Amino acid sequence: MSASAPAAAASETDLLALLQGAFPAAATRPTGDHPAFKLPVADVPAALKLLRDQQGFDFLTDVTAVDWDVEASPRFSVVWHLHSTTHHGYVRIVADCLSDTEPSAPSVVGLWAGANWHERETFDLMGIRFTDHPDLRRILMWDGYPFHPLRKDFPLAGIETPLPDVEVSEITGATVKPAPMMGGPFVASTGEMNLTEAEPRAKDESWNERSEKPAAL
Amino acid sequence: MVTPNTELAYNTKIEGDIVVTRADAVINWLRSNSVWPMPMGLACCAIELMAGASSRFDIARFGSEVFRFSPRQADCMIVAGTVTYKMAPHLRRIYDQMAEPKWVIAMGACASSGGMYRSYATLQGVDKIVPVDVYISGCPPRPEALLDALIKLQEKMTRTGGTTKRLLTA
Ligand code: SF4
Numbered sequence: 001m002s003a004s005a006p007a008a009a010a011s012e013t014d015l016l017a018l019l020q021g022a023f024p025a026a027a028t029r030p031t032g033d034h035p036a037f038k039l040p041v042a043d044v045p046a047a048l049k050l051l052r053d054q055q056g057f058d059f060l061t062d063v064t065a066v067d068w069d070v071e072a073s074p075r076f077s078v079v080w081h082l083h084s085t086t087h088h089g090y091v092r093i094v095a096d097c098l099s100d101t102e103p104s105a106p107s108v109v110g111l112w113a114g115a116n117w118h119e120r121e122t123f124d125l126m127g128i129r130f131t132d133h134p135d136l137r138r139i140l141m142w143d144g145y146p147f148h149p150l151r152k153d154f155p156l157a158g159i160e161t162p163l164p165d166v167e168v169s170e171i172t173g174a175t176v177k178p179a180p181m182m183g184g185p186f187v188a189s190t191g192e193m194n195l196t197e198a199e200p201r202a203k204d205e206s207w208n209e210r211s212e213k214p215a216a217l
Numbered sequence: 218m219v220t221p222n223t224e225l226a227y228n229t230k231i232e233g234d235i236v237v238t239r240a241d242a243v244i245n246w247l248r249s250n251s252v253w254p255m256p257m258g259l260a261c262c263a264i265e266l267m268a269g270a271s272s273r274f275d276i277a278r279f280g281s282e283v284f285r286f287s288p289r290q291a292d293c294m295i296v297a298g299t300v301t302y303k304m305a306p307h308l309r310r311i312y313d314q315m316a317e318p319k320w321v322i323a324m325g326a327c328a329s330s331g332g333m334y335r336s337y338a339t340l341q342g343v344d345k346i347v348p349v350d351v352y353i354s355g356c357p358p359r360p361e362a363l364l365d366a367l368i369k370l371q372e373k374m375t376r377t378g379g380t381t382k383r384l385l386t387a
Contacts, residue, residue, distance in 0.1 A: 141338070142303045149337050158337025165306030172309060172346045176302050179335040186333040199356075200333040 006056055009089025011035075015055065023047055034090035041078070041095035045106050048080060048093065052111060057082035057091055060108070063118035065126040067152045075100040078128055080108070097128065104129040125150040157181050182208040240381040248292070248318070249374035250280040252367065255291035255315060257308060259298030262325035262357040266297040269360035279367050288314040293370065294347070295363070299327040300340040312347045317387075320374075322366050323349045326356040 010018070012028065012035040019026035023043045029036040039047050051057040062081040069075065074096035082091045097103035107130040108115045119130040120139040127148035130136055137143060142164040147154055157178040163169040183202030190198065207213035254276075258266055269276050276282055285291040288311045300308060312321070323343050326332035329352045331341035343349060350373060351366045358366075 140303075147337075154337070156336055163306055164303060165309075168306040168309045168346065171313075174305070174340075174345045176337075177341065179331060179337065179339065179341055181335055186335055 007087060009084065009087045010055055015051075015091065018050070018055070019047060022050060029092075029094055031092065034092055036092040036094060038094050038096075041097060041105050044078075044080065044093060044095050045108050045111065048082065048108055049111055051082055051091060051093075055091075056084045056086045057089070059083040059085050060112040060115055060118070061090075063108070063115055063122055065103075065122050065128050067126060067150065070153045073100050074098070076103040076126065076128060078103075078105040078122070102129070103127065104131055106131050107133040109134060124148070127151060156185055180209050241378065242375070244380045244384070245375045245377055249371035251283075252279075252281045252293045252320070252370065252374075253283045253285050253291045254281050255288055255294040255311070256284050256286070257294050257296045257298075257311070259296070259300060259304060260327060262297035262327065265357045265360050266295060266324060266363060269363045274360040274364060276364060276367065279364065279371065281367060288312070289316060291315055292318065293320040293322060295322045295324055296328040296343045296347075296349075297324040299332065299334055300343050301338050302340055303338070305340045305343075305346050308343065309346045320350045320370055321347050322363075322370060323352045324363060324366070325353060325358055329354070332356060 015035055016026065016028055016037065019037055019039070023039055023046070025040050025043070026047070027038045029038045037047075048057075048060075059082065060080065061083045062079075064079050064081075066077045066079065067075060068077070076097040077094050078097060080093045082093070083089075095105065097105060103126075105128055107119055109119065109130075109132075116133070116135070117139060119128075119133055120135075120137060122128050123130060123133075123136055124138040124140050125148055138145060141147075141149065144164065146161060147159060149158070155178065157180070158176060160178060161176045163172075163174055163176060169175065181202070183205040186200040186202060188198055188200040204213075256263070256266055256270075268274055270282065270284060281293075288294075292315065294312055294315065296308070312319070321343070323329045327334060327339070328343045329349075331339050333356070335341075340346070351370050353362050353366045355362055
């Protein structure tokens with residue numbers, strides 16, 4: 001923790017001024033809660049270091065990404081969430097990836113060792129490559145899985161692929177199959193109702209894989 | 218010839234220390250009362266599995282208290298939880314390492330059918346990769362349901378024919 005860490009979280013304006021001093025392209029970003037800033041992706045590690053060393057944001061709580069749309073450009077944004085264990089403020093940094101087909105962002109493992117697994121997860125599920133990451137392997141899906149499941153063009157039910165183990169595939173004849181959606185994803189209901197009704201279930205049971213969803217009237 | 222013996226019960230004084238039965242019946246009886254489970258605890262259902270093993274529900278009453286974490290020493294894999302595609306091959310390998318005869322209980326909605334996880338990551342029923350003997354409904358099933366499944370499995374074991382023949386020809 002830096003000795004110069006302020007006792008209270010700086011205001012959004014002050015943070016913006018600080019960031020713009022070092023990175024003229026920094027801009028605020030609409031936010032529902034904590035201050036959020038947009039930066040060119042190449043400036044992110046330096047900006048995070050600045051926030052960590054001068055503003056007391058010493059804890060990287062999350063690294064994630066957004067896929068705006070298959071057609072959108074820029075398609076992917078990477079998001080870093082910082083927290084301060086001294087003044088308990090939060091700040092969010094967002095950067096658009098330059099490429100829509102081969103998105104990448106600089107790794108911040110050098111600043112926080114904990115970024116390692118966050119970045120591996122973001123790579124696994126969103127396909128963002130973190131340059132200079134020491135060990136960028138998939139973390140949830142298995143090595144060799146061909147897709148990035150949280151991308152917008154990936155169906156929730158999945159895409160048929162072989163099982164991770166060829167031998168077991170041969171013995172059992174099993175493959176990774178698209179899951180039957182049977183009327184949409186399972187979602188739980190909330191509100192005043194008995195638990196049976198609140199259980200996760202398909203919201204639209206008028207269709208399933210055998211009898212297709214009727215076309216909209 | 219008429220004998221004076223009117224007793225219908227087995228009488229050791231007359232017949233000696235001999236019980237006449239079928240080998241199949243004895244072997245099945247022995248097996249069904251000492252099912253050593255392989256706890257394949259993969260998600261929340263495993264908590265109920267543990268409750269089933271502890272004092273309140275006490276699976277020991279049915280001869281299955283000896284949970285074995287080595288597949289070599291187990292006869293019944295209890296798949297308690299969500300089987301992801303990533304885990305599925307390991308599960309099958311553990312099943313393959315269990316010695317015959319072996320059984321599988323699919324405990325809960327996830328193990329039986331994928332449950333509420335209709336997604337790219339979840340195997341839609343463990344019966345796609347191992348043969349299942351008893352399915353338990355519920356999310357999670359109560360420990361009583363697990364005990365009921367075990368009793369059903371015991372019944373299935375005692376109904377099994379050809380046990381001795383298989384043993385002798387193996
Ligand atoms: S059936 Fe329900 S309780 Fe059991 S593993 Fe699945 S989600 Fe958890």
